Amino acid sequence: MDSSLLSHRSRVFERADPYAVSTYVNQHVGQHHIRLPRKGLPEASLDHRKFASLDLCRISYGGEVRVLSHALESVFHLQILLQGHCMWRRGRAERLLGPGELLLINPDEPVDLAYSADCEKFILKLPARLLDAVCDEQRWQRPSEGVRFIHSHYQLLALEGFAGLLTMVCHEAEAFDSLQRVQEHYSQIVASKLLTLLQTNVSRESLGSQAVTFERIAEYIERNLKQDIGSEQLARQASMSLRSLYGLFERHAGTTPKHYIRQQKLERIHRSLSDPDCSVRNITELALEYGFVHLGRFSESYKALFGELPSDTLKRRP
Template identity: 40%
Template sequence: MLSSVLNHALVFENSTPDEVSDHVNQHVGRHRLELFGPQVARAHLALCDFSELALSRIAYGNQVRVSCPDLEDIYHFQIVMRGNCHWRFSDTEMVLNPGQALMMNPGEKIDLTYSADCEKLIVKIPEKIIRHTCVEFIGSVPKSGVLFERKAVDLRQSRAFLSCVESVFYEASEESELNFAGLSETHREFLVRKLLNTFQSNLTDVSHPKATQEERLMKRVLDHIEANIRENLTVEELAMVAGTSVRRLYSLFANRLATTPKLLIKQRRLAAIHRELKNNPAIRNVTEAALEYSFTHLGRFSSDYKKAYGELPSETLKRRA
């Protein structure tokens, strides 16, 4: 799950926990590292900034305990990819396993123990972005600010959410052909709205419109794409779903997503095939996967896939084996 994201942004690979910790202290945020047992050089760290979000992939390669005073004005969205991570709060404890995720609130103290094989993806979200999204789509923010419950969510049960997370990390890649002004903010906004809808908080309903007619129209189109990603979708079909003209649909995609319907569909399909090749044992060859997602020009598909993920689809499949 999301195992190859941020490969373009590796800072350390096969390093010691102390080297990774020193870099995090200097460039990310202050914390204290406690090491259990002899130090082994298996740690890695990848960092990338994307539209005011700080994205990271981290593994210490050793059993360690990480603590810091508080998160100040930052939310942390953390996904355990391998191993397990033990969270300690003042009033409770929990252990997260692969595929599980947690939202941490500003002001909360961090006290975590990583297993030796633990790897996590972390997205740091400034409080102002969460507040802005609430105001934009609900019209108000609770007086206490948005507070997420201390409840883990198993993201393996939500392919649509994983698709959203993967698209954000994909967009942050230097290889992304879609990485231009405007689209990054749209992906950030989409991720934050998904987080607000997925993780329980003191908000009652973030999908409450205040949404404009155009926003509701775009939601219908994007939901239709997600639900029918394997089909040979056409722009005419999307326009029919939206109840608008093809010309207006292109205009909406350009103004709101800074892309075209066809390009967005291709990006979502590539992300879906990437997951299938890595995780689905029923997929036996690349041609089968490509045809399953309506890619009929296999040479062009392989070229687009390599641009997105830095390797041929056959190489992704071989790694799974």
């Protein structure tokens, strides 16, 4: 994971003055100030890429440093500790973060972080307007004060598929021929993934309070195929236990909710690739729209279902 999140191709500073690095971060990633030990001057390094509306940053200060900010105001920070340790403080609460832990900072939250000398972080900056736009597009209800994540700390590997998604985003950011449209798709997927994986104050579309049938659940899935719909989320929307949901799908579809949703996504993509009136310029973009971030697995699943690769379907268009 460590080597997959930006490389030296994105290097901006190496063994540099920490205050110069801090000034650059203020311009591109988020307002803050740093406090260094009185003795010595650590050497800092920074990798940075602008990616659609996101900023990707990999930073190490080379020495013990305290990072402070009153609030990030209009951006969210997702920080992943790659090595070393970082002490997070908020009021009387504090937590020592280790490698593989993720910290999510809301725009209105003060920042008080103490880095160990060997600390290195990956930081993803998401503008609040991106999360608002995803909610509005999907008709998810958000409070007037904006989106807010309920919890601050997570284990990255516990967030299904998110580590792989970040790896793909970083590879795409460093690609020589990265297209703006592809970057925007990735950015929306990252925002949608966070809103569905983590607990927030957003209320997603409900299936309703009346008795839920398989047909109504299938209609809900059809309307939201481009979203990352998990079995637990679907059970909550249907106001039933996970066991009852699995039983419903076994009786009506002969499969699990996860396999059913994947098949519906693949069938929608197949129809798009087969339809000469449907504008499809890039199979990768189409796969990403439906949440297939592992393109090799996508091609394998597609071929297993339809007996040919997606590119073959596209070539056979009339």
